[in-house]
Amino acid sequence: MTKRKTVRPPPAASTVIEREGRPPVEAIRAAAFRQFAERGYPVVTVRDIMKACGLTQGALYNHFRSKDELLHDIITSTQAELERICQQAVAEAGDDPSAKLAAFVRAYVMRHCRLRVEALVANREISWLDANRVSDIRRSRRAIRDVLVGILAEGVASGVFSPPKVEGREDLKTVAMALLDQCTHVSMWYGPGGRLAEEQMATLYVEMALRSVGAKRPTN
Amino acid sequence: MTKRKTVRPPPAASTVIEREGRPPVEAIRAAAFRQFAERGYPVVTVRDIMKACGLTQGALYNHFRSKDELLHDIITSTQAELERICQQAVAEAGDDPSAKLAAFVRAYVMRHCRLRVEALVANREISWLDANRVSDIRRSRRAIRDVLVGILAEGVASGVFSPPKVEGREDLKTVAMALLDQCTHVSMWYGPGGRLAEEQMATLYVEMALRSVGAKRPTN
DNA sequence: AGAGCTCCTGAACGAGCGTTTACCGGGGCG
């Protein structure tokens, strides 16, 4: 190992293959997503991204003000859609807290299996954005967590959930974090060729979540 | 935002504060751990690390062959100890699968709360190492996962666990991954000033794990 | 036809990177 080759494995075999008639902004977004997911924001260069969609480095700056803005752009769009999906799933689930929890976990896991690349980037690469850009993403994450906390609180209040207590009290925030961690990081290892299909993954995770919070089962 | 300042917030206020009589190799290790955890391997420079222990850049190469080897060194030592801790906890837990699972989760969570910086680095920064270095760490992770899978299989065989099934069959590997994800990522958000102490975190996570796998409770 | 766009190229810029190298002070030992 001599000079500076340290990190940086070859830019995947994906070089020029992106871009199939898409408008260039979309091609750039897609190429950036894939490369950020595969190798990580700091080591992916502007040159890498643009080569992957058959353009040269300078062309990036016709569409984005900086590499930083590109990352912010693709993360926020993904994150906003995730938030929307979660809220919609809960809204459509009716009034039963168990149904709400199941719908939430199902939507969340399905999303993280299907769009695992986007989820991976949105979850792993935030830290590279500067402080003011990172804050609204954290806000969105908190919002999602609070939806979950709300469901748990509702279930506890109506007596259908009995989550584990620590020293006599529930800590719903911590339970929610644990459940979210579990579901989020599916995107780190799930592959479409895996033993379980997306729906099966969702079903499994829903079941584990219901058990974790001690949901009373209607029929069994 | 003009040139190249993109990422890289100031090197924390920790500049020269490391190193209190420690031998320099240990000071370097500690400084590297902290900075890698706070800002990520690729953006922490050799100059940053060495400044943090009051030395100059070149001195690193009296102790490590490269920045890469430094990362490998600190990760493998942490990972090896984690593996040891898990195996020991299980070995000391007796024969009951529930007790083994509880001991495993308790040890794993406690470790990830107490040494959260080290755990964070070991889990997040592997990808920067080159392929042959990364492989034995992945091996160690698989070993830990297999310990957990073994406990689950044992519990299923003896009828004390009834983990969720998907289409009639259990998938113990996926269940194990879910539990591990949950416990591992405590290190991403747990802080010693949090609402729950380490022991309380461990207790909560043990309870959730036992519920997830449907452990039959001895007394309740 | 020609003006005025949109979007691209390719070379350049300055800075920062990991690593190497020439040099040097000081403690242990013959």
Next chain:
DNA sequence: CGCCCCGGTAAACGCTCGTTCAGGAGCTCT
């Protein structure tokens, strides 16, 4: 004392980074 060598310094080296910029191809509109 003279020697050596360990572990440090400071200045390079070669390279790559994100970003800028002058120029030009191809299009639409009048």
